Amino acid sequence: MSDRTLPNRSDVWLQTLGWQPTSEQEQQFERLFQQILQANQQLNLTRITDPQDFWEKHLWDSLVGIAPWLPPGSPIPTWLQDLASLSTDLNQAMRVIDIGTGGGFPGLPIAIIKPTWPITLLDSTQKKLTFLEQATADLGLENVEGCCDRAENLGQQSPYRESFDLALVRAVGPASVCAEYALPLLALQGYAVLYRGQWTTEEQEGLKAVASKLGGEVVAVLPVTMPHSPGIRHCIYLRKTQPTDPKFPRRVGVPARKPL
Numbered sequence: 001m002s003d004r005t006l007p008n009r010s011d012v013w014l015q016t017l018g019w020q021p022t023s024e025q026e027q028q029f030e031r032l033f034q035q036i037l038q039a040n041q042q043l044n045l046t047r048i049t050d051p052q053d054f055w056e057k058h059l060w061d062s063l064v065g066i067a068p069w070l071p072p073g074s075p076i077p078t079w080l081q082d083l084a085s086l087s088t089d090l091n092q093a094m095r096v097i098d099i100g101t102g103g104g105f106p107g108l109p110i111a112i113i114k115p116t117w118p119i120t121l122l123d124s125t126q127k128k129l130t131f132l133e134q135a136t137a138d139l140g141l142e143n144v145e146g147c148c149d150r151a152e153n154l155g156q157q158s159p160y161r162e163s164f165d166l167a168l169v170r171a172v173g174p175a176s177v178c179a180e181y182a183l184p185l186l187a188l189q190g191y192a193v194l195y196r197g198q199w200t201t202e203e204q205e206g207l208k209a210v211a212s213k214l215g216g217e218v219v220a221v222l223p224v225t226m227p228h229s230p231g232i233r234h235c236i237y238l239r240k241t242q243p244t245d246p247k248f249p250r251r252v253g254v255p256a257r258k259p260l
């Protein structure tokens with residue numbers, strides 16, 4: 001184990017999300033951090049290796065996206081109240097896919113705190129999947145399945161197409177490309193969460209048009225103030241309202257080359 005360990009931020013979890021991890025989950029976060037540090041010596045998983053940055057930019061940032069589905073241990077913080085309507089049943093086990101998961105973000109922290117949610121970690125790079133499979137076994141997570149493929153392929157394949165309740169996409173490409181990867185994979189009434197940095201009115205208008213071509217709509221935008229770093233990030237919530245036209249997603253590489 002390295003001499004670098006994660007900070008304890010129970011107070012910040014509670015203040016910002018109205019929730020905090022159990023001590024077992026804290027230990028799993030720590031274990032995940034150590035695994036990433038070790039694997040990073042051979043694989044380029046992340047540039048974020050400082051313990052405080054890792055806590056904020058990988059753990060906290062991953063979990064803020066599923067804030068509507070966190071059990072409210074204390075009153076929901078005001079800044080999250082607009083999202084309360086998104087979660088219908090907090091006890092429902094959501095079937096989740098993390099598209100372009102890389103080193104496992106946001107999927108692995110979510111798998112740790114939601115052991116009853118089946119989570120598929122999708123990435124097109126086999127080396128990353130090999131790491132994720134080892135990490136998942138080491139963390140004792142039984143709810144995670146790795147999948148090495150392109151989102152464009154999976155979105156056209158049974159049993160994946162139109163089968164997930166929640167699709168998460170962080171740092172994979174422009175919002176319209178992420179929407180084309182995510183919406184075909186969602187079941188009706190499922191949600192996609194796009195983790196974005198800056199978010200402009202222009203992007204919002206563009207995404208609205210793209211979402212409607214794909215059978216979805218933009219239902220909420222959450223401006224996220226990071227607990228430590230300056231700047232604001234955004235989580236964009238899309239809901240699937242109609243089946244996606246079979247022509248989407250287009251062939252491998254086309255969504256990124258010719259965004260809708």
Ligand code: SAM
Nearest residue numbers: 100101102105123124125149150151170171172
């Ligand atoms: N989501 C992680 C995060 O936020 O730390 C990793 C982001 S990394 C910059 C982007 C990842 O997406 C890479 O691991 C890449 O292999 C994967 N990726 C890019 N396009 C993809 C596609 N069309 N299908 C599946 N994986 C893809």
